[in-house]
Amino acid sequence: MKVTLHIHCPDRPGIIRAVTQFFHLRGGNILYLDQHVDQEAGVFFMRLECDFAQNDPGLSMLKESIAIELAEQYHMEWDLYQEGLRPRMAIFVSKYNHCLYDLLSRFRSGELEVDIPFIISNHEDLRHIADQFDIPYHCIPVNKVNKHEAETRQLELLQSHKVDFVVLARYMQIVSPLLIGAYPNRIINIHHSFLPAFAGAKPYHAAFERGVKIIGATSHYVTEDLDAGPIIEQDVTTVSHVHTVRDFVSKGRDLEKIVLATAVKLHIAHKTMVYNNKTVIFY
Amino acid sequence: MKVTLHIHCPDRPGIIRAVTQFFHLRGGNILYLDQHVDQEAGVFFMRLECDFAQNDPGLSMLKESIAIELAEQYHMEWDLYQEGLRPRMAIFVSKYNHCLYDLLSRFRSGELEVDIPFIISNHEDLRHIADQFDIPYHCIPVNKVNKHEAETRQLELLQSHKVDFVVLARYMQIVSPLLIGAYPNRIINIHHSFLPAFAGAKPYHAAFERGVKIIGATSHYVTEDLDAGPIIEQDVTTVSHVHTVRDFVSKGRDLEKIVLATAVKLHIAHKTMVYNNKTVIFY
Amino acid sequence: MKVTLHIHCPDRPGIIRAVTQFFHLRGGNILYLDQHVDQEAGVFFMRLECDFAQNDPGLSMLKESIAIELAEQYHMEWDLYQEGLRPRMAIFVSKYNHCLYDLLSRFRSGELEVDIPFIISNHEDLRHIADQFDIPYHCIPVNKVNKHEAETRQLELLQSHKVDFVVLARYMQIVSPLLIGAYPNRIINIHHSFLPAFAGAKPYHAAFERGVKIIGATSHYVTEDLDAGPIIEQDVTTVSHVHTVRDFVSKGRDLEKIVLATAVKLHIAHKTMVYNNKTVIFY
Amino acid sequence: MKVTLHIHCPDRPGIIRAVTQFFHLRGGNILYLDQHVDQEAGVFFMRLECDFAQNDPGLSMLKESIAIELAEQYHMEWDLYQEGLRPRMAIFVSKYNHCLYDLLSRFRSGELEVDIPFIISNHEDLRHIADQFDIPYHCIPVNKVNKHEAETRQLELLQSHKVDFVVLARYMQIVSPLLIGAYPNRIINIHHSFLPAFAGAKPYHAAFERGVKIIGATSHYVTEDLDAGPIIEQDVTTVSHVHTVRDFVSKGRDLEKIVLATAVKLHIAHKTMVYNNKTVIFY
Structure with a gap:
């Protein structure tokens, strides 16, 4: 399973490390990470692609974990997309x-x-x-x-x-x-x-x-x-x-x-x- | 003497021929001619460069002739510039x-x-x-x-x-x-x-x-x-x-x-x- | 009948006047004229659109006249296209x-x-x-x-x-x-x-x-x-x-x-x- | 002290996490991270800006740590630049x-x-x-x-x-x-x-x-x-x-x-x- 994560939240130290750590611990390999800070608004943005080749955690399980372990602490607005599905x-x-x-x-x-x-x-x-x-x-x-x-x-x-x-x-x-x-x-x-x-x-x-x-x-x-x-x-x-x-x-x-x-x-x-x-x- | 002529006037047949004829008769060689018609407004525009290598008619003489022989008949707005002068x-x-x-x-x-x-x-x-x-x-x-x-x-x-x-x-x-x-x-x-x-x-x-x-x-x-x-x-x-x-x-x-x-x-x-x-x- | 004329020939004084005169004498109205001189090669190029609204000379007649009255004297390579025909x-x-x-x-x-x-x-x-x-x-x-x-x-x-x-x-x-x-x-x-x-x-x-x-x-x-x-x-x-x-x-x-x-x-x-x-x- | 790190090395899982972890542990705040993988060559590239506002580790100390703790394990080619110095x-x-x-x-x-x-x-x-x-x-x-x-x-x-x-x-x-x-x-x-x-x-x-x-x-x-x-x-x-x-x-x-x-x-x-x-x- 490959997923793409979108995040934006108030900027503060440690977000990148927390997110990469999160995926690392679940056996995901980060294929792509791009991040942007709107300095004026103080907002942090991230897009991340992660491949769970051998350790598919399931999409809903992963969403639940993100909500609990990442989103709350950092006040994130976020979306998680499973790749390979054709949108309509x-x-x-x-x-x-x-x-x-x-x-x-x-x-x-x-x-x-x-x-x-x-x-x-x-x-x-x-x-x-x-x-x-x-x-x-x-x-x-x-x-x-x-x-x-x-x-x-x-x-x-x-x-x-x-x-x-x-x-x-x-x-x-x-x-x-x-x-x-x-x-x-x-x-x-x-x-x-x-x-x-x-x-x-x-x-x-x-x-x-x-x-x-x-x-x-x-x-x-x-x-x-x-x-x-x-x-x-x-x-x-x-x-x-x-x-x-x-x-x-x-x-x-x-x-x-x-x-x-x-x-x-x-x-x-x-x-x-x-x-x-x-x-x-x-x- | 080299001159550049700008014209705009109501569009009608014969303008290009009249202008080229005018310069030809005075021994000028047309180096460049570009013309444009604004179809919507019905306006004709022309820019023409002419070289009077051997037959310098004098700038003021030339202007007078344009006024009399071309501008009036075709209701032209026009300008004539002598090239080679450095503007300030x-x-x-x-x-x-x-x-x-x-x-x-x-x-x-x-x-x-x-x-x-x-x-x-x-x-x-x-x-x-x-x-x-x-x-x-x-x-x-x-x-x-x-x-x-x-x-x-x-x-x-x-x-x-x-x-x-x-x-x-x-x-x-x-x-x-x-x-x-x-x-x-x-x-x-x-x-x-x-x-x-x-x-x-x-x-x-x-x-x-x-x-x-x-x-x-x-x-x-x-x-x-x-x-x-x-x-x-x-x-x-x-x-x-x-x-x-x-x-x-x-x-x-x-x-x-x-x-x-x-x-x-x-x-x-x-x-x-x-x-x-x-x-x-x-x- | 509308036609488009392409010309290239050795550059020399008087070409523009000769061409515009040619069409004027046959009752054509020049809709567009653009000309270019390749200074290095000494070659004159022209593209001209002409409308014969009331005086259609016929395409082959016009071609013949161009050949005789213009092309020979100025050593022109030229093409004449009748507009409104759909090419294949x-x-x-x-x-x-x-x-x-x-x-x-x-x-x-x-x-x-x-x-x-x-x-x-x-x-x-x-x-x-x-x-x-x-x-x-x-x-x-x-x-x-x-x-x-x-x-x-x-x-x-x-x-x-x-x-x-x-x-x-x-x-x-x-x-x-x-x-x-x-x-x-x-x-x-x-x-x-x-x-x-x-x-x-x-x-x-x-x-x-x-x-x-x-x-x-x-x-x-x-x-x-x-x-x-x-x-x-x-x-x-x-x-x-x-x-x-x-x-x-x-x-x-x-x-x-x-x-x-x-x-x-x-x-x-x-x-x-x-x-x-x-x-x-x-x- | 602000530093910019350049890395390239063979691509493999875990690099981003290792690098962000490295700076996190030293009290650095990652201001910017961009990463690229040349899929064809299998090479990973990263540019990272990090701010050590309160915990300046010293440039040479930091270089030494990178060499030992990161570069060797991942076979990195890398450079570390201290910002704010004017190059000649x-x-x-x-x-x-x-x-x-x-x-x-x-x-x-x-x-x-x-x-x-x-x-x-x-x-x-x-x-x-x-x-x-x-x-x-x-x-x-x-x-x-x-x-x-x-x-x-x-x-x-x-x-x-x-x-x-x-x-x-x-x-x-x-x-x-x-x-x-x-x-x-x-x-x-x-x-x-x-x-x-x-x-x-x-x-x-x-x-x-x-x-x-x-x-x-x-x-x-x-x-x-x-x-x-x-x-x-x-x-x-x-x-x-x-x-x-x-x-x-x-x-x-x-x-x-x-x-x-x-x-x-x-x-x-x-x-x-x-x-x-x-x-x-x-x-």
């Missing part, structure tokens, strides 16, 4: 297809080690792509009248299929607090600007209007504040006066694909931690 | 020295083909660098009481030394409308963020607070709206959770130096045109 | 699927304005992707014994389907002089390194071995010298000691996709010219 | 001044926490810069006849001034095995290409000739194989057909400055380890 990922889309094509191509290539139980959309437009890649597609139209009902239906689907996290692959709707509450730091969005610049609607138009020389894309966890959640990944590309808004959109598509896929891969590999509306990204 | 550049600084060191090093290396009649600062701190590079240094303190007087003194210095353009090399004061009016699109500022994100004070702190994965620097012409003038050049660099605000400042210094110097060189080479609070940057 | 693009693949998925997704999204009559591969592995996107797939195994026969078969397919250009989307075979001769500067390859570093086989392994901090991808026209043809586009990404060869491969895939697609789009838009084993890329 | 850095230059200006400006700004006992050059050209920044300048001409004598003189200067490491800031001479042997992995060079492309003389000319779309700079430790030592840092910038060799040189200068300064700062902070002609760069 749902994809939400509207009408733009580039991120969907990209995610499904990576999925079919074996690049994303997940299961994809279904795609949800508020439009029928991309059903043919879901069909092409043989993934169930649920069209749930959203409008002012049926909004609550639609979101309830979304949540039911997510829960009945035991979905672990959600990817908004250019889903052009604001996600409800209902879903955000059910999936805290587990809904990944792609926004087509280098946030915090150009939050909200039509960022490429706004960027063109402002005459920037660089455009970007940002992947972040969704919170109730629009486009203001913890940033996972950003990238940019240069533009100039020769580029029209249409060119921005076209160049931006490639950014969005890469930035979103990178964020999804980091999330799957348990390399992201959230604290204080920011992320710690382990490598 | 003033530098404004406060307490940060990295951009000043960088500009003066480039100047002494012959990389910037300008004259630098003086440096103005609101503090004494960097006088030693001016001395080291043998450039006059005027300390003009600015505070609430003497603000108008200080700005008048600045303007006098600029005008009496026939300064052509001003570089704010991390000058931590808001420049007065008096100066902006006297030097429209001829005051170059460096702002330490990828604008429009983090305009105003303490952008590195704000970027750190937001948890961005990319920081940037922006060079722009100064207008009366703070940090909102036409952008000349931007660049970015990646950061992560391991970087403190101090690291942002340190990484940002290198960006600021390069971005500001690039903008200054573009300005010197007459490769920038301003229209509609945006720039056209010819290569 | 063949794709060659082996076993890697990421570039194929990317090209076909872009094609189906309408991002690539081409027709794709077929895909050729030396293996059966990717047939399911061709099927998924509904493109004919020809498997032509290549080995030492049948090499000439296989290449002849490839060429027959290309010619019988009137293919305009070929994209090697990670085709792991050396292309024969037969094909290169039939498609000069019309076979686009993607190589997974920043050429000229790591030409030849296994560039990611070589890059890992050398301990570089940057890896890249290069798209180029295929010539008889392996990985030495005119470079169209390059891009890079950072790596560090934490990355294994497998990580290089994974990061590189994204580079390869973007770099190849960018090169293909430049080629389709007639924005590339080749001279002296180098490219001029108009924007 | 010599600079070698020839005729190019940009890297020298940049390093000295950073030095005077307090950005580089070193002492600079002197600059060595084979030419008189840059003496005025040394004077300007008030650093001793030794001109030691090198030619075929006096080569051995010159190098002996260089080494004498380095040793008599207790120089810790050497920076070749565009020193256009091949450094002798004599110096390399005396300063293994302590001579930092800047090469003006993205190595391994364009090793040797005139890389910008070679890059221009090849028609690359990206140029770069590489900082590396000097070994006896020319331009083949362990790479510390690389960066690149885009170029196009509009850029002449002169433009490459000009754009490259900025790269060289940043890349060299970054490498120097990593070296000063003990964030580089060398193994197998590659570097591990801790953040």
Whole structure:
């Protein structure tokens, strides 16, 4: 059994030694340890991979021991993940297809080690792509009248299929607090600007209007504040006066694909931690 | 005589032919021609370099001909620059020295083909660098009481030394409308963020607070709206959770130096045109 | 009728005026003109887009006039393309699927304005992707014994389907002089390194071995010298000691996709010219 | 007392625990721990910062304990650095001044926490810069006849001034095995290409000739194989057909400055380890 441990807690001497000692005593071999201290906030972060090749303690037993022997004493917030299990990922889309094509191509290539139980959309437009890649597609139209009902239906689907996290692959709707509450730091969005610049609607138009020389894309966890959640990944590309808004959109598509896929891969590999509306990204 | 011509005017057929014909008839050889059409605004831009090796028409004669034979018919806004003349550049600084060191090093290396009649600062701190590079240094303190007087003194210095353009090399004061009016699109500022994100004070702190994965620097012409003038050049660099605000400042210094110097060189080479609070940057 | 003209010829005064005059006299409106002089080689390059809205001279008539009235006098090499025609693009693949998925997704999204009559591969592995996107797939195994026969078969397919250009989307075979001769500067390859570093086989392994901090991808026209043809586009990404060869491969895939697609789009838009084993890329 | 420990040794279970236990028992607080395993080579690397606020064991005592209690058992290669001591850095230059200006400006700004006992050059050209920044300048001409004598003189200067490491800031001479042997992995060079492309003389000319779309700079430790030592840092910038060799040189200068300064700062902070002609760069 291989496990990955995430910890954050108030910084104080001795934590690293205590944690490594803990795993050593149970016959675990530490494959990877990365630690970070937010000096300003006084918070200690750690990500640790441990292999129990011959001495599998069992996941629940291990969790219990961590709770009792480590977490309490150091006031740790923590998570323990067993490696090798494929998380279940749902994809939400509207009408733009580039991120969907990209995610499904990576999925079919074996690049994303997940299961994809279904795609949800508020439009029928991309059903043919879901069909092409043989993934169930649920069209749930959203409008002012049926909004609550639609979101309830979304949540039911997510829960009945035991979905672990959600990817908004250019889903052009604001996600409800209902879903955000059910999936805290587990809904990944792609926004087509280098946030915090150009939050909200039509960022490429706004960027063109402002005459920037660089455009970007940002992947972040969704919170109730629009486009203001913890940033996972950003990238940019240069533009100039020769580029029209249409060119921005076209160049931006490639950014969005890469930035979103990178964020999804980091999330799957348990390399992201959230604290204080920011992320710690382990490598 | 070599000249560079800048034009912008309403787009319509025949402009390129008319302009090239104009120079051809006067015995000029067009060394470079770049043109751009802002489709949305319907505006045509052109930058043209022409060599009158054997048929020097004289600068003022040429200007007169352009006004009569080209500009009127096509409703052109235009400028004509004689190449080979060294423009006069003033530098404004406060307490940060990295951009000043960088500009003066480039100047002494012959990389910037300008004259630098003086440096103005609101503090004494960097006088030693001016001395080291043998450039006059005027300390003009600015505070609430003497603000108008200080700005008048600045303007006098600029005008009496026939300064052509001003570089704010991390000058931590808001420049007065008096100066902006006297030097429209001829005051170059460096702002330490990828604008429009983090305009105003303490952008590195704000970027750190937001948890961005990319920081940037922006060079722009100064207008009366703070940090909102036409952008000349931007660049970015990646950061992560391991970087403190101090690291942002340190990484940002290198960006600021390069971005500001690039903008200054573009300005010197007459490769920038301003229209509609945006720039056209010819290569 | 809109046309795009490519010219290169010995540099001398008056070319721009002559060309613009030529189109003006035929009632054409020049939409775009970009020109470049290779000072060292003394060669003039031009790309010009012209719209004959009301005075369509006919493509062959126009070509004849260019030949007689411009090309001869200025010793021009030139090409004239009528816009709005979809070129026919063949794709060659082996076993890697990421570039194929990317090209076909872009094609189906309408991002690539081409027709794709077929895909050729030396293996059966990717047939399911061709099927998924509904493109004919020809498997032509290549080995030492049948090499000439296989290449002849490839060429027959290309010619019988009137293919305009070929994209090697990670085709792991050396292309024969037969094909290169039939498609000069019309076979686009993607190589997974920043050429000229790591030409030849296994560039990611070589890059890992050398301990570089940057890896890249290069798209180029295929010539008889392996990985030495005119470079169209390059891009890079950072790596560090934490990355294994497998990580290089994974990061590189994204580079390869973007770099190849960018090169293909430049080629389709007639924005590339080749001279002296180098490219001029108009924007 | 704060110390930084570098370790590399054959990978096996228990190393992290043993090391953290070692420092814990001596009352040290681990401020930072980063570890890396080269899976292919089976080598474990660690960098650890430890603070002995109240229990200063003394540097030599600590070294002795490490040797006996850790290093032997785990077959470690290791180094221990006491923080807060300013290393002594010599600079070698020839005729190019940009890297020298940049390093000295950073030095005077307090950005580089070193002492600079002197600059060595084979030419008189840059003496005025040394004077300007008030650093001793030794001109030691090198030619075929006096080569051995010159190098002996260089080494004498380095040793008599207790120089810790050497920076070749565009020193256009091949450094002798004599110096390399005396300063293994302590001579930092800047090469003006993205190595391994364009090793040797005139890389910008070679890059221009090849028609690359990206140029770069590489900082590396000097070994006896020319331009083949362990790479510390690389960066690149885009170029196009509009850029002449002169433009490459000009754009490259900025790269060289940043890349060299970054490498120097990593070296000063003990964030580089060398193994197998590659570097591990801790953040």
